[in-house]
Amino acid sequence: MRLMGRVGRGLLWIILIVLTLLLAAVLWLRATSTPRTGGTVTLAGLSGPVTVTRDEWGVPHIRAQASDEDAVFALGFVHAQDRAWQMDFQRRVTQGRLSEVLGEAALSQDRFLRTWGFYRAAQSALPALSPRSRRMVRAYTAGVNAGLAQGKPAPEFRILGYTPEPWTDVDSIAWSKLMAYDLGGNWDEELLTARVVRRLGEAGLDAVLPPYPANAPTILSAEEVGQEGATPGGSGHAGATLPASTLAALQAHLDAARSLGMERVPGKGSNNWVIAGSRTATGKPILADDPHLALSSPMLWYLADLRGPALRVIGASIPGLPSIVIGRNDRVAWGVTNVNPDVQDLYVEPEGARLTSRTEVIKVKGGEDVRLTVRESRHGPVISEVGAGEAGPRVALKWTALAPGDTTLDAFLGLNYAQDWDDFRAALRAYVAPSQSFVYADVDGNTGYYAPGRIPVRGGWDGSRPVPGDGSREWRGFIPFEKLPHTYNPADGLVVTANNKVLPGGADRLANVRNWAEPYRAGRITDLLSAQSGGLTLADVQRVQLDTVSLVWQDLRPLLLATRPGSDLSARALELLRPWDGNQTVDSVPSTIFEAWLAELQKVAQDELGDETRLTSLAVRQQLREDGALCRDETARLGSCADALRASLNRAVDTLAARLGPDPDEWTYGRVHTVASNHSAFGKVGALAWLFNHSAPTPGGTNTVNVARPHPETLRQTHGPSYRHIIDLADMNRSVYVGSLGQSGSPFGNHVSDQQAKWASGEYLPMSTDEADWGRTRTLTLTPAP
Template sequence: MLLLLALVLGATAWWVHATATPRVRGQLTLAGLQGPVTVTRDEWGVPHIRARVSDEDAVYALGFVHWQDRAWQMDFQRRVVQGRLSEVLGTAALPQDRFLRTWGFQRAALSALPALSERSRRLIRAYTAGVNAGMAQGKVALEFRILGYTPDPWTEVDSLSWSKLMAYDLGGNQADEVQGARVVRRLGAQGLNEVTAPYPASAPTVLSSDELGTVRPTPPGPVRAGPEHASRPDTGLPPATVRALQAHLNAARELGLNAVPGKGSNNWVLAGSRTASGKPILADDPHLALSSPMLWYLADLQGPTLKAIGASIPGLPSIVIGRNERVAWGVTNVNPDVQDLYIEPQGARLTARTEVIRVKGQPEVRLRVRESAHGPIVSDVGAGEIGPRVALKWTALEPGDTTMDAFVGLNYARDWRDFTRALEKYVAPTQSFVYADVDGNTGYYAPGRIPVRKGWDGSLPVSGDGSREWQGYIPHAQLPHTYNPADGLIVSANNQVVPASYAFSLGNPRNWAEPYRAQRITELLSAQPGGLTLRDVQRVQLDTVSPVWTDFRPVLLHTVPGSDLSRRALALLRGWDGNETIDSVQASIFEAWLMQLHGLAEDELETETRMNSLSVLNQLRRGGTLCAVSGQGDCAQVLTDSLEAAVADLRSRLGPDPQDWTYGKLHQVASNHRAFGGVRALAWLFNHSSPTPGGTNTVNVARPQRGTYAQTHGASYRQVIDLSDMNRSVYIGSLGQDGHPLGRHAADQQGRWIAGRYLPMSTDPSDWGRTRSLQLTPAQSARTR
C-alpha cells in the first residue's frame, strides 16, 4: 500500500513540477518596478540580478526569485514565527504553536518594523512587492498542494520574522539555566562545573589582551539590593516547573532549534602578511541545522549603488554573509548570555492576553499568556498557572530591534568606518563578525545588546524581586573588537571571545564552545607563516582530523576491554591518525564510544543530559564523581562498559566484523524536510542523505546524532573570499537553490559540498557556465509615475 501511495505521489510530484516550474527565461512585465531588471541564473541556479534604475529594483527582484524558488520555505518560516503551524499541520503542531505564541516572536517582529531606517523600509517595501509579484504568477509549491492551502500575501513584517527565530537558535542560554537548576538540585553548586566544564584558562580566546588594549570599558554602577539575600540565586524550582520549562525546549527542538550541543561555526581572516597575494583572505562556515530546502540562498545583487554577493535567507531583503566590491565579512555565533529566567515573587504585577490558535480540522484553541515586567511567563505550559511563575527576559523580545539596518548597512559598507557604523544598529543574535577590505585591512567586531550584570553571572534562575536586574548593555564602542591586529590573524570558532582582562562579562564561563576547533584552525594556519593561498584556506575549512581524539587517545587506549570484540576495536584505534574520513573504521568506533561517554551524567540527573567532550575528559582524567554508576564504580569501569556498549551498538547496525564498520555506512548527512521529513510516504521525495566525513569538534563539524549517527547540523554554507581578486572567491551551500524536490537545482550542490568543492563567487559572466536569463520590465503605470 505504501509503495502504491509513493508511486502515486511521485507521479503527482512530476506533474506538479511541470506545472509549477517558475519562469527563468523570456520576459515578464511586473507592477512595482521602476526600471528594467535582468535575472541571469547561472549553471547552479544562482541568480545574478542587474537593476539599472534603482537598488530597490534589485531587492524587488530578489524577493521575486526567492518566492519562485523557495515559496514553501518562506511561508513555513513565517508560520513558525507566528505560531500558526497547527492551521496547516493539525494538532501535532500545537506544542510548537503554544511555545511560539507564549514567547511572542511575532509580537517582537511587529515592534521592530517602525524602528528601522528609511532606507531599510524602502528596501523592505520593494522586497515585499517582489515577493507578491512572484506569488501572483500562480505557480504553486508542491507542499501547498499536498496540504491544501493557499499562502497569504507577503507583508513587510514577514521580512523581519525569521530573524527572531535565528536569534533564538543562536542567542540564548535559558536551556542552560533549566539544566543548571536541575544540576544544582541533584549535585549541588559544585556540580555545575562537573557537568559543563568552564572554558580552560590556557585555551585561546578570539582576542588577546593586547588587541583589547584600546578598549577600556567603564565598569557599571552599583546594583540595587533587593529584599532577599543577593549573593545567591533562587534555584529551588519544583519538578513540575522544570518540566513545564522543558516543554518549551522540547517544542523548540521539534522545530530544529537548539537541537544539538556543541554545534559550531568557524570564521577567520588572514592579513596580507600571511598570504601569497599580499592581500587578505577571509573564510566563514556557519554551522546550523541542515534541512531540505537548505536555509541559505546564494545570490548576486547589483543596482546603481548596491553590489553584494553571497548568502541570503529567503524572506530577508539583503545578503547576510558575503562581500561587495570593497568589503567582505563573515559571522560565527558569540553566544553571550542574553536571556535570564526570573522567578517572580508573590504579588508581582502580571498582565495577560489570549492567543487564539486555529487547528486544521479541529476547534480552535485559546491560550492564556501571562507577562511580568521581565517578560512572558514561560512556566505555565504543562504546569498550569500553579507553582513558581518563571518569566523570561531576552534582548530579542525588546522593542526597537534595528538588526535589519545593520545587515543592509553591511551590504553598502565601503570601509571599516562604514562597517562599524552599520554594526551599531545590531541587536541580536550577537555574532563574531570578521572583516577584510581591498585596501588590505582586517578586523573583528562582536556587536549586539549584551546585558551588564553585577554580582551574578546569569547561569541560574534568579529572583524577580529587583535584586538581579540588568544594568543596561555594554556600550557599542566598548564591545570586543580589533582592527589590523599585529599578528595578522583572527580566528573565531565559538570559543571564548575575550581574556580575563576584559572589564565586562559576556556570560558565565561555561557558555563557550570547547577550544578544539579554534586550536586546530590556528595550528593549521600558523604552520605556514606566510604564503597561504585560497586553496590552503579551503583545506583548513574542510579539515576532518579530530583534535578530540588527540586529547582522549591516552585515556581511551588504557581501557581494559570487556570482550573479544572490544579488544579488536581497541586494537584498531591504536595506530589511528584521527582523520574521520568516510572509509575510516576507526572513526565509527571513536564516535560511537564518545557518544556513550557523553551520557556520563544521565544516571545522576535521571534525565537525558549530554556532556561535552571536555567535561567528560576532565572526569576521566581526574577520576571524577560522575564516573560512579548508581553510587558505585570508577572511571576505569566506565571506560570498559562504554566501549562494550559502543561496539555492541556498531555490531547491531553493521555486523560482527569491525572491518565492515566504515564510517560512511554509519554517518550520513540528513537534510530533511521540516514538515514531511518524518512522513514515510513522502520522506523519500523531500529528504536528501549521503555519507559525510567529519565528526565531533572537527573543523568541518559533523557531530553524529545520538541514536541515529546522522549528521543533522554542519557547515550550512561555506565561503572563502580572496581580497586580491574578488572574483576568485568561492562559496557553496549544503544542498541546492531549488525548493522543489524535483527541481534541477534541488540538491546539485550537495555532492560538491561533501567532496569539498565550491562554486565561483563571481560577478563575471564568464564564470557562470550555462545561463538562463529572465527580463523583468515595469508595467506602464510604474514607468510613467
C-alpha cells in the same frame, strides 16, 4: 503453467500502468511547480527593467538599472519562485500558526511560539527601521507577492491543501527573531544549571559544565583587549531555586523548540577567520566563513548576486530577508559566527507581582480552536505555565530580542553598502540580536573584528541561573558599542573565531565561564594557519576549512586506549583505534568506533540528571582524568571510570555489530555518518520523506574544523556547515562559496540538491560576478508595468 504465465503478464501490465501514472504525476507536478526562468515578465512595482540570469547552479545574478529597490524587488521575486514553501513555513513558525496546516500534532510548538511572542516582537521592530530599510522592505515584499502571483505553487501547498497568504513587511523581520533564539540565548543552560545544583549541589557544576580552560585560545589577545579596555559586567551567581514541577513546565517549552530544530548542540556554531596580507601569497587579505546550523531541506541559505546603481553585493541570503546576510561587495567582505553572549535571564516573580494577560486563539486543522492565556511581567512573558497550569512560581523571560526597537535589519543592509571600516562599524551600531562575531577585510588590505549587539550589564551576578524578580537582580543597561570586543588591523595579522571565549582572563563579561564552545576548533584552525609563516593561498585556506582531524580523539586517546576490554569485540575495536591518526574520513573504521564510544561516555551523568543530559567532550575528559563521581552508577554496578570505560565500549561495539554486522573491518564511517537534510514538515512522513529528504556520506565529527557532530543515537549528521565561503581580497572573483544542498525548494527542481555532492566532498562554486564564470545560463527579464 499457462495460467501462471497469464497472471504474470497481467501483473506486469498493472505494474507498468502504476509506474506510468506515477511518472505522469511527477511530470505534472514538475511542470506546475517549476518557476519560469526565461523570457520576459511584466510586473507592477518596478521602476525599470531587471535581468535575472540564473547560472549553472541556479544562482540568480540580478541586474537592476533604475534603482537598488528594483534589485531587492527581484530578490523577493526569485525567493518566492524557488522557496515559497520555506518562507511560508518560517512565517508560520514565527506566528505560531503551524496547527492551522499541520493539525493537533503542532499544538505544543504553537503554544511555545505564541507564549514567547516572536511575531509580536517583529511587529514592534518594523517602525524602528531607517527610511532606507523601510523602502527596501517594501520593495522586497512587493517582489515576493509578484512571485507568489505567478501561479506555480510549491508541492507542499498542494499536498496540505492551502494557498499561502500575501507576504507583509513584518514577515521580512520575523524570521530574524527565530534566528536570534537559535543563536542567541542561554535559558536552556540556566535550566540545566538549576537541575545540576538541585541534584548535585554547587560542586556538581564543574563536573557537568566545566569552565572554559584557562590556557585555551581566545578570539582577542591580551594586547588587543588592553588597547580597547575591559568590558564591564558582573560576577557571582546567587540564584533562585525552582521546584521540579516548574522545571518540568519550562522543559515543555524547550522540548517544543527542539522539535522545530531550534536547539543548541555541541558543534552547532560556526568558524570564521581573516588573514592579513602579511600572511598571504598575494599580499591581500583572505576571509573565510562557515556558519554551522541545523541542516534542512531546503537549505536555509539562498545564494544570490545583486547589482543596482549603488548596491553591488554577492553571497548568502535567507529567503524572507531583503539582504545578503554573509558575503561581499566590490570593496568589503565579512563573515559571521555566533558570539553566544548571555542575553536571556529567567526571573522568578514574587507573589503579587503585577501581570498583564492576553488571549491567543490557535486554529487547529481538523479540530476545535484552542484558547491560550499568555501572561507577562515587567521582565517579559511568563513561560512556566505550560504543563504546570497555575501551580508553582511564575518564571518570566527577559531577552534582548523581545524588546522593541530592534534595528538589526538596518545593520545587515548597511553591511551590503559598506565601503570601508568606518562604514562597517557604523552599520554594526544598529545591530541588536543575535550577537555575532563579524570578521572584516577590504580591498585596501585592512582587516578587523567586531562583536556587536545589545549585551546586558549585570551587577553582582552572572546570569547563569534563574534569579528572583524582586528587583535585586536587574540589568543596568547595555555594554556601550565602543566597549564591545573589537580589533582593527591586529599586529599578528590573524583573527580566528569558532564560538570560543572572546576575551582573555577575567576581562570577559559577555557570558559566564561555562557558556563558550569547546576550544578544539579554534585551536586547530589557529595551529594550521600559523604553521605556515607566510604565503597562504586560497587552496591552503580551503584545506583548513575542510580539515577533519579530531583533537578530541588526540585529547582522549591515552585515556581510552588504557581500557581493559570486556569482550573479544571490544578488544578488536581497541586494536583498530590504537594506530589511528584521528582523521575522520568516510572510509575510516576507527572514526565509527570512536564516535559511538564517545556517545556512550557522554551519557554517564544520565543516572543522576535524566536521559536528556549529555556531557561535553571536556566534561568526559575531566571525569576520566580524575576518576570522577559521575562515572559511578550503583544500579549498573560501575564503581569507577575504568568500569565505565569498559561498559561503554562494550555497549558501543555491540550496537555497531547489530547495525553493521559482526566484522569491525566493515564498520566504515560513511555507512552510519550520513548528512540528514530533512524536510521541515514531511521529513518523518514515510510516504513522502523519500521525496523531500536528502542524504550523503560525510566526513568530520565532534569538534573537527569541518564540524559534523554525529547524532548520539544514530551517528547521522544533523548539524554542520550550512554554507561556506572563502573570499580573496586580491581578486574578488577568485572567491568561492557553496551551500549544503541546492537553490530550489521543490523536489522536482533542477537545483534541489546539486550543491550537496560538492559540499560533502569539499568542492566550491565560483563566487563571481563575471558572467564568464557562470557556466550555462538562463535569463528572465522583469519589466515594469505601464
